[in-house]
Structure formats: C-alpha cells, structure tokens
Amino acid sequence: MSASPAKQNYAEAYREMREGVLYLFIAWILLGIGITYVFTLAIGSSFTGFHRMGMEHFGLGMLALVSLAIFILIGAIIALVGLWGKFIPGVKKLASVNPEFSTSSTFVNLGLFWGTVLMLIGALTVMIVVGAFIMIIGFILFILGYIGMLLLCFKLNDLEKNSLYLAAGILFIIGIILPIIDFVAWILLYVALGDSLRKASSQATQIPPSTPSPQPSA
Numbered sequence: 001m002s003a004s005p006a007k008q009n010y011a012e013a014y015r016e017m018r019e020g021v022l023y024l025f026i027a028w029i030l031l032g033i034g035i036t037y038v039f040t041l042a043i044g045s046s047f048t049g050f051h052r053m054g055m056e057h058f059g060l061g062m063l064a065l066v067s068l069a070i071f072i073l074i075g076a077i078i079a080l081v082g083l084w085g086k087f088i089p090g091v092k093k094l095a096s097v098n099p100e101f102s103t104s105s106t107f108v109n110l111g112l113f114w115g116t117v118l119m120l121i122g123a124l125t126v127m128i129v130v131g132a133f134i135m136i137i138g139f140i141l142f143i144l145g146y147i148g149m150l151l152l153c154f155k156l157n158d159l160e161k162n163s164l165y166l167a168a169g170i171l172f173i174i175g176i177i178l179p180i181i182d183f184v185a186w187i188l189l190y191v192a193l194g195d196s197l198r199k200a201s202s203q204a205t206q207i208p209p210s211t212p213s214p215q216p217s218a
Contacts, residue, residue, distance in 0.1 A: 006097060007200050007201075007203045007204035008200075008204040009093065009096075009097045010094070010097060010196075010200040010204075011197055011200035011201045011204055012090075012093060013090045013091070013093040013094040013097065014090070014094075014193050014196045014197040015090070015197055016086050016087070016090030016093065017086070017087050017090035017091060017094070017193055018090075018190060018193040018194060018197060019082075019086045019087075019090075020082045020083060020085070020086030020087025020088070020090060021082070021087060021186055021189055021190045021193065022082070022190070023078055023079065023081055023082020023083075023085075023086060023087075024079055024082050024083070024087070024186055025186065025190070026075075026078050026082075027075040027076065027078045027079035028075070028182075028183055028186075030071050030074055030075035030078065031071060031072060031075045033071060034070070034071025034072060034075070072123065073120075073124075076116065076120045079116060080113065080116060080117065080120075083112055083113045083116065084113055087108075087112075088105075088108060088109050088112070088113055091104070091105045091108050091109070091152065092105050092109070098159070100155055101152065101155055103148075103151060104148045104149075104151035104152035104155060105148075105152075106148070107144055107145060107147055107148025107149075107151065108145055108148035108149060108152060109148075110141060110144060110145070110148075111141045111142060111143070111144035111145020111146065111147070111148050112142070112145030112146075112148070112149070113145075114138075114141055115138045115139070115140075115141030115142035115143075115144070115145050116138070116142070117138070118134050118135070118137055118138030118141060119134075119135055119138035119139060119142065120138075121134050121138075122134035122135030122136075122137075122138055123135065142176075143176055146172050146173060146175065146176055147173075149168075149169065149172040149185075150169045150170075150172055150173055151169075152169070153165045153166065153168045153169030153172065153189065154166065154169050156192070156196070157169070160192070160195075160196050160199070162192050162195060162196065164188045164189075164191055164192035164195070165188075165189070165192050167188050168185045168186075168188040168189040169185075171184055171185035171188065172185045
C-alpha cells in the first residue's frame with residue numbers, strides 16, 4: 001500500500017489545525033465558566049443585600065474580578081498554545097503544500113496569535129494608559145486575523161467543496177461584532193476539518209493502479 005505524499009501532507013495539516021481548534025474550545029469553555037461565575041456572584045450579592053454593605057460588597061466585587069481574571073488568563077494561555085502549537089503550524093503546513101493559502105496563513109499568524117498576545121497584555125495593564133493602546137492595537141490585529149480566517153475558509157471551500165467552510169468563514173466576520181458567533185464558526189470549522197482529514201487520509205493510503213509489466217518480445 002503506497003501513500004500519496006501530497007495527500008499525506010494535507011492530512012497532517014488538517015490534523016494539526018483540528019487539534020488547535022480543540023484547544024480553542026477549551027479556552028472558550030473556561031471563559032464561559034468565568035463569566036458565569038461573575039454573574040452568579042453579582043446576582044447573589046443583589047439578593048443578599050451586599051450592595052448595601054460597603055466592605056462585603058467591595059470584597060465580593062474583588063473576588064469576582066480576580067476570578068474572572070484567572071479564568072481569562074488560563075483560557076488565553078490555552079488559546080495561545082492551541083494557536084501557536086497546533087493551528088498556525090497546521091495552516092503553515094497547508095500553505096507549504098498549496099501556495100494559494102500563503103496570504104491567509106500570514107494573516108492568521110500575525111492577526112490571531114499576536115493580536116491575542118497584545119490584547120492579553122493590554123488587559124493585564126489596562127490600569128495604566130498604555131494598556132488601552134495595546135488593546136486597541138491587539139484588536140486591529142485580531143480583525144486582520146479574522147480576515148485571514150475568512151480567506152482560509154473560502155480557500156478550503158474551493159479546495160474541498162465543503163459548504164461548512166463557507167459558512168464558517170462568514171460567521172468569523174460576523175463574530176467580530178458578535179463574539180458569541182465565533183464559537184459556532186469554530187464548531188463548523190472543526191467538523192469540516194474532520195471531514196477533510198478523513199478524505200485526505202483515505203486518499204493518501206489508496207493503492208495506486210498497477211501498471212502491466214512489459215511482455216518479453218519473441
């Protein structure tokens with residue numbers, strides 16, 4: 001059984017990208033837990049009357065902020081590991097196999113990873129003026145990264161003929177305004193990459209048609 005090198009490279013790229021998306025799911029879940037916890041504390045304080053008790057209210061508020069910061073920090077670290085360690089290398093590998101993905105690879109690397117890094121630094125230093133400027137630059141890079149995701153998904157749709165990529169690309173752009181839509185876009189991308197991985201892996205291990213051996217001349 002002979003493997004097709006090109007299809008094997010596609011399969012490896014899809015596998016890394018899909019594993020990176022899984023890391024991002026975990027980051028999203030942690031962020032959701034943190035936000036839910038903060039809302040729970042806020043609702044609890046309103047019902048117990050902590051808003052009328054200065055020190056208790058202040059302590060509860062600080063607990064909520066610290067908890068949210070911890071969840072955001074852990075989630076951001078996991079997201080960066082997924083991007084830098086899995087998803088972006090997968091996109092780069094895809095671009096090395098097919099140069100049509102070079103532009104989207106550059107945008108995703110510059111925008112998503114470094115945009116996330118700068119937004120995290122800005123969030124940690126938001127108490128000083130420079131933190132706000134860092135967050136603004138990070139957000140601009142983040143938009144660039146999502147344009148890269150749009151290009152990536154559209155190119156994958158052209159290559160794989162899977163409309164889930166097209167839907168994911170559109171939702172990534174909408175997600176800039178409505179971040180909750182991002183989660184749906186990543187889910188669609190995860191499913192589509194799974195389909196592409198199975199197809200590429202199957203094609204990479206197909207037995208090539210045998211060529212008839214030449215017959216000896218009489």
